[in-house]
Amino acid sequence: MATQKTLTSQFFCIGATTENGTLSESIGSQKSAIDFGFPGENLEPLSENSGVEKITGSSIATALASGFAGLLLYCIQFDKESRPEQAKKDLQSHEVMKRTLKKMVDNSQHYIPVPIYFELGSVSEWNREGQAAFYNIVNTIRM
Numbered sequence: 001m002a003t004q005k006t007l008t009s010q011f012f013c014i015g016a017t018t019e020n021g022t023l024s025e026s027i028g029s030q031k032s033a034i035d036f037g038f039p040g041e042n043l044e045p046l047s048e049n050s051g052v053e054k055i056t057g058s059s060i061a062t063a064l065a066s067g068f069a070g071l072l073l074y075c076i077q078f079d080k081e082s083r084p085e086q087a088k089k090d091l092q093s094h095e096v097m098k099r100t101l102k103k104m105v106d107n108s109q110h111y112i113p114v115p116i117y118f119e120l121g122s123v124s125e126w127n128r129e130g131q132a133a134f135y136n137i138v139n140t141i142r143m
Helices: 004-008 025-033 058-076 085-090 094-104 123-142
Strands: 014-017 036-039
Touching: 014 025, 014 058, 036 058, 058 094
Parallel strands: 014 036
Antiparallel strands: none
């Protein structure tokens, strides 16, 4: 029978951070349990019709973290020349994903500065800056 430690060792504990990478006060005494911090405080909702001005919480950060991990897995599929198939599959393992995300951590609070990978002034800038952002992610995974 699996113990709780065994089961939870295959998960990441995600915490919300402020825009400067500090873990949110809403986390309280659980800060030491956080594996990675993702933006999750005072974010603007994507839908203008939501009736909500700002959203906050670790649930927002967790959604961003899972999308970011999925994007890493998707990006690595395009890195066909420099990576054998097994290395691509390895990123799907908990330990390799953890090592990859740790390389992206920006401070002692385990903050992953997601916005630096996607800073585009407008959609029309995708050709130049978006492509550079995409390759920046692939190069970070490659490390």
